[in-house]
Amino acid sequence: MTLPYTLSRWSLADLFPASESPQMAAAFDELDAQVSAFETRRAQLSPEILVPDFLEVVSQLEAIMHQVYRIHNFAELSFTEDTQDQAALAFLGRVEQSMAHIQNRVLFFSLWWKDLDEAAAARLMAEAGDYRYWLEEMRHFKPHTLSEAEEKIVNIKDVTGVSALHSLYDSITNRYVFKVEVEGEVQELTRGELMVYARHHDPDLRARAYQELYRVYGNDGPILGQMYQTLVRDWANEQVDLRKFTSPISARNLINDIPDPVVDTLLEVCQRNATVFQRYFRLKARWLGVERIRRYDVYAPVAKSEKRYDYAQAAEMVLDSFQQFDANVASLAQRVFDENHLDSEVRKGKMSGAFCASTAPDLTPWVLLNYQGRPDDVATMAHELGHAIHSMLASHHSLFTFHACLPLAETASTFGEMMLIDQLLAKESDENVRRDLLFHQVDNDYATIMRQAFFALFERQAHQMIKDGATVDELAAAYMENLSQQFGDAVELKDEFRWEWVSIPHIYQVPFYVYAYTFGQLLVLSLYQQYKAEGDAFKPRYLKILSAGGSEAPARVLAEAGIDITSADFWQGGFDVISGLLDKLEAIPVSTGE
Numbered sequence: 352m353t354l355p356y357t358l359s360r361w362s363l364a365d366l367f368p369a370s371e372s373p374q375m376a377a378a379f380d381e382l383d384a385q386v387s388a389f390e391t392r393r394a395q396l397s398p399e400i401l402v403p404d405f406l407e408v409v410s411q412l413e414a415i416m417h418q419v420y421r422i423h424n425f426a427e428l429s430f431t432e433d434t435q436d437q438a439a440l441a442f443l444g445r446v447e448q449s450m451a452h453i454q455n456r457v458l459f460f461s462l463w464w465k466d467l468d469e470a471a472a473a474r475l476m477a478e479a480g481d482y483r484y485w486l487e488e489m490r491h492f493k494p495h496t497l498s499e500a501e502e503k504i505v506n507i508k509d510v511t512g513v514s515a516l517h518s519l520y521d522s523i524t525n526r527y528v529f530k531v532e533v534e535g536e537v538q539e540l541t542r543g544e545l546m547v548y549a550r551h552h553d554p555d556l557r558a559r560a561y562q563e564l565y566r567v568y569g570n571d572g573p574i575l576g577q578m579y580q581t582l583v584r585d586w587a588n589e590q591v592d593l594r595k596f597t598s599p600i601s602a603r604n605l606i607n608d609i610p611d612p613v614v615d616t617l618l619e620v621c622q623r624n625a626t627v628f629q630r631y632f633r634l635k636a637r638w639l640g641v642e643r644i645r646r647y648d649v650y651a652p653v654a655k656s657e658k659r660y661d662y663a664q665a666a667e668m669v670l671d672s673f674q675q676f677d678a679n680v681a682s683l684a685q686r687v688f689d690e691n692h693l694d695s696e697v698r699k700g701k702m703s704g705a706f707c708a709s710t711a712p713d714l715t716p717w718v719l720l721n722y723q724g725r726p727d728d729v730a731t732m733a734h735e736l737g738h739a740i741h742s743m744l745a746s747h748h749s750l751f752t753f754h755a756c757l758p759l760a761e762t763a764s765t766f767g768e769m770m771l772i773d774q775l776l777a778k779e780s781d782e783n784v785r786r787d788l789l790f791h792q793v794d795n796d797y798a799t800i801m802r803q804a805f806f807a808l809f810e811r812q813a814h815q816m817i818k819d820g821a822t823v824d825e826l827a828a829a830y831m832e833n834l835s836q837q838f839g840d841a842v843e844l845k846d847e848f849r850w851e852w853v854s855i856p857h858i859y860q861v862p863f864y865v866y867a868y869t870f871g872q873l874l875v876l877s878l879y880q881q882y883k884a885e886g887d888a889f890k891p892r893y894l895k896i897l898s899a900g901g902s903e904a905p906a907r908v909l910a911e912a913g914i915d916i917t918s919a920d921f922w923q924g925g926f927d928v929i930s931g932l933l934d935k936l937e938a939i940p941v942s943t944g945e
């Protein structure tokens with residue numbers, strides 16, 4: 352039997368034939384005309400505006416943004432196709448410049464909308480159909496918005512303030528070179544290359560990799576810590592003092608549209624369940640043949656499986672696992688292959704990693720992979736196609752409401768991965784491969800759930816400590832305390848980990864971002880558990896969550912599916928799934944003689 356799936360490059364022809372093409376030139380011209388027409392509507396914007404006029408303004412803006420996304424996505428995707436292509440890079444630069452200009456020209460609409468009085472806004476939202484939540488969400492920030500003059504000052508000062516510090520942090524840390532001895536030879540590596548050794552089977556090499564990582568960051572620890580103190584003070588000055596958020600984390604919670612108490616509950620449940628992963632680390636110690644694992648061994652492989660899947664096999668397996676869930680879901684994924692929207696091959700200059708780009712509701716998403724045949728690569732394929740399915744299921748929404756918001760954004764992708772792993776486990780007879788898959792899944796759960804939750808707990812504490820005048824050394828000591836709560840006596844910790852927090856870009860760039868990972872992963876574990884328990888009866892509920900896209904607040908989308916994110920029991924359910932996995936792993940007789 353010949354299979355139709357072969358490693359290939361995608362086609363962007365559904366966007367544009369090329370950056371230098373009559374179609375692209377026409378799109379730029381059209382966009383300019385659209386924006387000019389939109390600008391003439393400015394005078395009409397008043398509290399008395401008639402509903403049909405208002406909706407026309409909104410749909411004009413939607414058409415503008417549709418064009419913007421098509422052009423911008425084309426530029427971005429062309430660049431990821433070949434990051435060494437100077438022409439693609441130059442085009443991307445040109446596009447970003449002109450898109451920023453366009454954003455400024457249409458900005459008056461959102462400013463007017465946020466400023467509008469409650470009664471007028473309610474009247475318009477009631478008739479806004481699918482746009483309603485998008486409009487509602489913009490207004491969430493009304494109580495935290497300053498006067499136009501103050502907002503402008505904040506923007507201007509940010510360029511040379513926080514934004515400059517972010518760039519500086521990137522510049523300082525991106526030029527780090529890490530030296531580690533591998534097979535008798537000293538290698539000079541980037542952080543990405545170094546951290547591959549965190550998953551190496553040689554325990555000494557794992558230790559050397561971590562020691563080198565935090566030696567380098569630790570050398571700059573005092574200065575990176577000082578930058579962090581400044582960023583945290585800026586956050587408090589702006590979000591708490593000026594914008595009147597009740598706490599530093601509240602500002603992030605509103606962006607995610609998750610109520611403060613829900614986030615508190617989530618983090619509390621995580622803290623209470625630190626023992627679940629401590630149990631996992633003890634289990635891992637047995638498989639690694641040691642008394643107790645070291646922090647260096649957290650991601651150590653327990654078996655050396657060399658299993659490889661060719662690309663066609665992988666595509667068949669992924670589509671098959673989707674098919675078993677739902678025929679429509681499988682056919683949506685199939686469309687990504689059929690329309691040649693999938694860039695799967697490894698090429699020189701192509702961006703590493705994987706992603707899914709959902710440009711607009713009327714376009715099939717584009718997926719980039721770097722497929723190399725490891726079980727991991729198959730899981731990644733399922734993950735990214737899951738993202739594509741999610742946006743295709745929500746394609747009946749507007750451009751503004753089809754993207755799932757952050758806490759729900761990883762639902763279909765993670766769920767897709769879990770369906771695939773189940774499928775692999777069902778078909779795989781090699782015990783090594785099966786065990787590897789299970790351990791890999793729990794490693795991943797640890798990294799996404801508990802590690803991120805403890806980062807968020809640290810951030811919460813650090814923001815308070817800095818307010819109270821803490822030194823960098825005191826912050827580092829608090830971080831060590833945070834780690835020892837997380838690991839208990841299940842993991843041996845060395846002192847260099849005191850500098851781990853200064854090495855986490857999210858903590859610097861997007862305060863409190865990390866708990867969204869915890870939220871998303873625990874949610875999917877619970878959903879998957881319900882699926883296992885209820886089978887077919889579960890499916891409509893799940894598909895409804897996905898097809899809501901970003902058209903409703905996450906709490907409401909989930910409440911409709913019978914999920915109460917305010918309840919500690921719900922989050923506990925996610926940890927119970929992991930405990931169940933551990934039961935399975937503990938039942939496998941340990942053999943370390945490989």
Ligand SMILES: [Zn+2]
Binds near residue numbers: 734738761764
């Ligand atoms: Zn993802």
